[in-house]
Amino acid sequence: MSRLGTITRRSFMVLGVAVAGGVAFGTYAVRKTPPNPLSPEGEAVAMNPWLIIDQEGVTVIAPRAEMGQGVHTTLAAMVAEELDVAWKDVRVLHGPPAQAYYNAAMMEAGLPSAHYTRDEMSGWQEALLHAVPKMLSLQITGGSTSTVDGFDRMRHAGAMARESLKEVAADRLGLARSQLRTEAGMVIGPDGRGLPYADLAADAAQVEVDQPDLRPRTDWKYLGRAMPRLDMVSKATGTAEFGADVRLPGMKFATVRMNPKLGGEMRGFDASAALTMPGVERVIDLGSGIAVVASNTWLAFQAADAVEIDWGPAPHAETSAELFGKIAASLDDPPNSTLRDDGDVGAMTGTVVQAEYRVPFLAHATMEPMNATALLEGEYLTIWCGNQAPVVIQQKSAEAAGVSDQNTTVHTTFLGGGFGRRGESDYAALAARIARELPGIPVKVTWSREEDMRHDFYRPAAIARFSGAVENGTATALFARIAAPSVTRSAMQRLAGFAPPGPDKGHVEGAFDQPYAIANYRVQGHLTDSPVPVGFWRSVGSSMNGFFHESFIDELAHAAGADPLEFRLGLIRPAHAPSAILLETVRGMSGWTGRTPQGVGRGVAFTYSFGTPVAEIIEVRDEDGYIRIANAWIACDPGTALDPGIIEAQMVSGLIYGLSAAAQEEITFLGGEVEQFNFPDHDALRMHNTPRIEVKILENNTLMGGIGEPGTPPAAAALANALFDLTGIRARELPLNKSFDLLL
Amino acid sequence: MPTTLTINGQTHSVDLPDDVPLLWVLRDEIGLTGTKFGCGVAACGACTVHIDGAAVRSCQVALADVWGEVTTIEGIGTPDRMAIIQEAWVEHQVAQCGYCQSGQIMQAADLLATTPAPTDADIDDAMQGNLCRCGTYPRIRAAIHAAAAKLQEA
Ligand code: FES
Ligand code: FES
Numbered sequence: 001m002s003r004l005g006t007i008t009r010r011s012f013m014v015l016g017v018a019v020a021g022g023v024a025f026g027t028y029a030v031r032k033t034p035p036n037p038l039s040p041e042g043e044a045v046a047m048n049p050w051l052i053i054d055q056e057g058v059t060v061i062a063p064r065a066e067m068g069q070g071v072h073t074t075l076a077a078m079v080a081e082e083l084d085v086a087w088k089d090v091r092v093l094h095g096p097p098a099q100a101y102y103n104a105a106m107m108e109a110g111l112p113s114a115h116y117t118r119d120e121m122s123g124w125q126e127a128l129l130h131a132v133p134k135m136l137s138l139q140i141t142g143g144s145t146s147t148v149d150g151f152d153r154m155r156h157a158g159a160m161a162r163e164s165l166k167e168v169a170a171d172r173l174g175l176a177r178s179q180l181r182t183e184a185g186m187v188i189g190p191d192g193r194g195l196p197y198a199d200l201a202a203d204a205a206q207v208e209v210d211q212p213d214l215r216p217r218t219d220w221k222y223l224g225r226a227m228p229r230l231d232m233v234s235k236a237t238g239t240a241e242f243g244a245d246v247r248l249p250g251m252k253f254a255t256v257r258m259n260p261k262l263g264g265e266m267r268g269f270d271a272s273a274a275l276t277m278p279g280v281e282r283v284i285d286l287g288s289g290i291a292v293v294a295s296n297t298w299l300a301f302q303a304a305d306a307v308e309i310d311w312g313p314a315p316h317a318e319t320s321a322e323l324f325g326k327i328a329a330s331l332d333d334p335p336n337s338t339l340r341d342d343g344d345v346g347a348m349t350g351t352v353v354q355a356e357y358r359v360p361f362l363a364h365a366t367m368e369p370m371n372a373t374a375l376l377e378g379e380y381l382t383i384w385c386g387n388q389a390p391v392v393i394q395q396k397s398a399e400a401a402g403v404s405d406q407n408t409t410v411h412t413t414f415l416g417g418g419f420g421r422r423g424e425s426d427y428a429a430l431a432a433r434i435a436r437e438l439p440g441i442p443v444k445v446t447w448s449r450e451e452d453m454r455h456d457f458y459r460p461a462a463i464a465r466f467s468g469a470v471e472n473g474t475a476t477a478l479f480a481r482i483a484a485p486s487v488t489r490s491a492m493q494r495l496a497g498f499a500p501p502g503p504d505k506g507h508v509e510g511a512f513d514q515p516y517a518i519a520n521y522r523v524q525g526h527l528t529d530s531p532v533p534v535g536f537w538r539s540v541g542s543s544m545n546g547f548f549h550e551s552f553i554d555e556l557a558h559a560a561g562a563d564p565l566e567f568r569l570g571l572i573r574p575a576h577a578p579s580a581i582l583l584e585t586v587r588g589m590s591g592w593t594g595r596t597p598q599g600v601g602r603g604v605a606f607t608y609s610f611g612t613p614v615a616e617i618i619e620v621r622d623e624d625g626y627i628r629i630a631n632a633w634i635a636c637d638p639g640t641a642l643d644p645g646i647i648e649a650q651m652v653s654g655l656i657y658g659l660s661a662a663a664q665e666e667i668t669f670l671g672g673e674v675e676q677f678n679f680p681d682h683d684a685l686r687m688h689n690t691p692r693i694e695v696k697i698l699e700n701n702t703l704m705g706g707i708g709e710p711g712t713p714p715a716a717a718a719l720a721n722a723l724f725d726l727t728g729i730r731a732r733e734l735p736l737n738k739s740f741d742l743l744l
Numbered sequence: 745m746p747t748t749l750t751i752n753g754q755t756h757s758v759d760l761p762d763d764v765p766l767l768w769v770l771r772d773e774i775g776l777t778g779t780k781f782g783c784g785v786a787a788c789g790a791c792t793v794h795i796d797g798a799a800v801r802s803c804q805v806a807l808a809d810v811w812g813e814v815t816t817i818e819g820i821g822t823p824d825r826m827a828i829i830q831e832a833w834v835e836h837q838v839a840q841c842g843y844c845q846s847g848q849i850m851q852a853a854d855l856l857a858t859t860p861a862p863t864d865a866d867i868d869d870a871m872q873g874n875l876c877r878c879g880t881y882p883r884i885r886a887a888i889h890a891a892a893a894k895l896q897e898a
Pocket of ligand 2: 367417840841843844876878880
C-alpha cells in the first residue's frame with residue numbers, strides 16, 4: 001500500500017474513534033503551523049502561506065482550485081478585506097501541493113449529523129476537524145467548502161500581515177503601532193506620510209505579532225459585495241491558461257486509448273498502420289491501454305484510432321439492465337446506514353403512499369476534456385494540469401513516473417470545469433507515465449471527448465423505495481431506502497487503497513438530513529457492490545436524493561390533497577425557520593397560488609445541502625405539444641453572502657447543471673461499454689432551452705454554507721413536479737425526456 | 745507543401761497535412777490557445793473562430809480548405825484593449841470556468857455583425873450551437889444585449 005494509504009487508514013481510524021469519544025492525540029503535529037511552502041523569487045516576499053507581497057501589489061495564494069465557481073475572487077477578497085489593498089493590485093495564484101492548504105471544512109462536512117441541527121462547534125470538535133485534514137494534507141476543492149474553510153484563515157492571513165507591516169513601519173518611524181493605519185497598500189502615519197507595503201514586506205515577514213481581531217461585517221468594503229472577478233478579463237480575451245493550453249519548448253502532443261470495457265485488460269495491439277501516419281513518433285504500451293505521441297494532437301487522435309487493440313471484457317455487468325438489477329438486489333441486503341430514525345415507521349396509518357424512483361449513471365462532461373502535461377528530467381517530474389487535489393496529483397503522478405513525491409512539482413492551471421471529475425488523478429498519472437518514456441521531453445496528453453465521456457468516474461445510478469403516510473393534510477411518516485454504488489468507497493479505494501468502513505453519509509445526503517418535522521422518519525442507505533467506477537459529481541448524493549425525496553414529498557402532498565408548497569411549509573417551519581422563509585420567498589417571487597392555468601405547470605422542491613438550504617420553483621409551458629422549461633425561481637440562504645454576484649451565478653449554474661441532467665442526460669452500458677460518445681449523446685441545456693431564472697439570496701441561517709453545489713439537488717424534482725402539475729403524469733425515472741416531449 | 749494562412753492579420757506558413765483541422769493548426773502549431781477544443785464534432789462551439797468575418801467551427805475546417813482570413817479571440821481584443829463585446833462580457837461578469845467563452849464571444853460577435861439589435865429569439869438561434877457546461881447563458885444573453893446597445897451608440 002502506498003504511503004498515503006497507510007496514513008489515510010490510520011487517520012480515519014482516529015477520526016472514527018475521536019468523533020465518538022473526543023479522544024486526545026498527537027497535539028504537537030496538529031498545533032504546529034505547517035511549513036510555508038512558498039519561496040518566491042527576486043524582490044517578492046512571502047508573508048505567510050497565503051500571501052506574497054512585491055512591488056506590483058499582493059498575490060494571494062489560493063489553497064483551492066478555480067474551476068468556475070469564483071473562489072479565487074472570494075478568497076482574495078477575504079485577504080484584501082483585512083490587508084487594505086486596492087482591488088486592482090490583487091492577483092491570485094493556485095497554491096502548490098502543501099500541508100498548509102488542508103481543507104478543514106471538508107472534514108466537518110463529513111460529520112454524520114444534519115447541518116441545520118448544528119450550532120457553533122465545541123473546542124475539541126473544532127480542533128479535531130482541523131487536525132485530521134492537516135495530517136492528511138487534505139488539500140481538496142470539493143463539497144462546496146472553500147469559502148467556509150477559508151473565511152477565518154484567509155482573513156487572519158491578511159490581518160496578521162497588516163499588523164506585521166505596521167509593526168515594522170512603527171519601528172522605522174519611532175511611533176507606536178496604534179498610531180498607524182493602513183490604506184491601499186500603504187502604512188500611513190499620523191502626518192499622512194505613507195510607506196508602501198513592498199518596502200516593509202521583507203522585514204515584516206520576520207516579525208511576530210499577536211493575532212488581531214477580525215473586522216466586523218459593518219466595516220467590510222470587499223466582502224458582502226459583488227466584486228469584479230479576478231479571472232474575468234483573461235477569460236474574456238482567451239488569455240486564461242487552462243491545462244490544455246500549457247506550452248513548453250520542444251513539447252510533444254499525445255493522446256491515450258484505454259479499454260472502453262471499463263476495468264478490462266488490454267490483451268494486445270497492432271500499431272503498424274498508426275506508426276506510418278504523418279507526425280506520429282511513438283506508440284506506447286501503457287499496459288492497460290496505449291498512448292500515441294505525435295507532433296500535433298489531432299494527428300495523435302487519428303493515429304490512435306488506427307491502432308488495432310484487442311480489449312478484454314469488462315469485469316462488471318454487461319448492460320444497464322443488469323446493473324440496475326444489482327442495485328435493486330442490494331435493497332434486500334442489510335442497510336449500510338440508518339442515519340435518520342425518528343419515531344416508528346413500522347405502523348403507518350392514514351393514507352399510505354409507496355413509490356420507487358430511478359436515476360441513471362451520469363458523466364461530468366467538463367467543457368475541457370481531461371488533459372495534463374508532464375516533463376521528466378532525471379529524477380524530477382513536473383506536472384501541469386487543472387485539478388481539485390494537488391497533493392493526490394503529486395503522489396499518483398510521482399508513482400506513475402517512478403520518482404519521489406518530493407521531486408514532483410505540480411502546477412495547477414485554471415480548470416475548464418471540475419464538477420468533481422478533476423478530483424481524480426488518472427489523467428495526470430497517465431501523463432506522468434508517458435513522460436517516463438520520453439525523458440527530457442515535455443508531453444501534453446489530451447483526451448478526445450469520446451475518451452473523456454467513456455472513461456469517467458460516473459455519478460452512480462440509483463434506486464430508491466419510499467413509503468409514507470398522510471393524515472389530516474400532513475405527513476405522519478416517511479421511510480426511504482436508497483440503493484446505489486458508493487461514491488465514497490469507490491473514490492477512497494482509488495485514493496488510499498481501502499474503502500472506509502461504517503455508515504456512508506454521502507450516500508444518503510439530501511435525504512436523511514432534511515429539515516422536515518415528520519414524526520416517524522427513517523432513511524436508510526444500501527450500498528451496491530459494482531465495479532463501474534463512480535465518483536463525486538456536483539452535489540454527490542444530494543444530486544439523486546434531492547430528486548427522490550422531493551418527488552416523494554410532492555406525492556405525499558397530493559395524496560393529502562394539499563398544496564405542495566404549503567404542505568412543505570407546514571413540515572419545515574417547525575424544524576428550521578430559515579428554510580421555511582425560503583419557501584415563502586419563492587412563493588412570493590413566482591406569485592405561486594397553487595393553481596396554474598391550462599398549458600402551464602409549476603413544481604417546487606427544496607433541498608438543504610452543503611450547508612445551504614435552497615428552494616426552487618420551475619414553470620413549464622406547453623408549446624404546440626412540446627414542453628418548454630420556461631421559468632425558474634431560486635431562493636437560497638448561505639448564512640453569510642460573501643459575494644452576491646458569484647452566489648447568484650452559482651445558483652443559476654447549479655440549477656442548469658441539474659436541469660440538464662434531469663431533462664436528457666444518462667450514461668448507459670452495453671457489452672460492458674458506455675454507449676455515449678460525445679455531446680450529441682449526452683447533451684446539456686443550451687441558450688434556447690434554458691429557462692428565465694431569478695435568484696434571491698437570504699441571510700437568516702446561523703452557519704455559513706457553500707454555494708457551488710446546493711443549486712443542483714432541487715432542480716430535477718422541481719422539474720418533475722412541474723411536469724406532473726402540467727400533465728398529471730408522475731415520472732419516477734430520469735431523464736425526463738423518456739416520459740415527456742421536452743423542447744430541447 | 746506549406747500552406748499560407750492569414751491569422752489575426754499576420755501571415756503564417758504551416759507545414760502540416762492538408763486534412764488537419766484549423767483548430768489544431770491554431771492551437772498546436774501557431775500557439776494561439778484561446779480557441780478551445782471541446783468535442784471535435786461541431787457539437788459545442790468552443791472552437792469558434794471567424795473566417796472572413798463569419799463564425800465557423802474550426803474543428804470542422806481542414807487546413808487546405810481555409811478560404812479566407814482567420815480571426816481568433818486573440819485577434820478581436822487584448823486584456824489592455826478589449827473589444828466592446830469583451831468589455832460587455834466583463835461588465836456582466838459572464839465567465840465561470842471560462843473554457844467555452846472564447847467560442848461564445850466569437851459566435852456573438854458574428855451575430856452582432858449581421859444583426860445589430862438582436863432579439864432574444866435571434867440570440868437563441870445564433871447561440872444554441874455553443875455549449876456552456878457552467879450554464880452562463882443568462883449572462884451571455886445580457887452581455888450580448890449590452891454590447892449591441894453600446895455598438896449602436898458608437
Ligand atoms: S470543438 Fe469544434 S464544435 Fe466542439
Ligand atoms: S464558462 Fe464553463 S463551460 Fe462555459
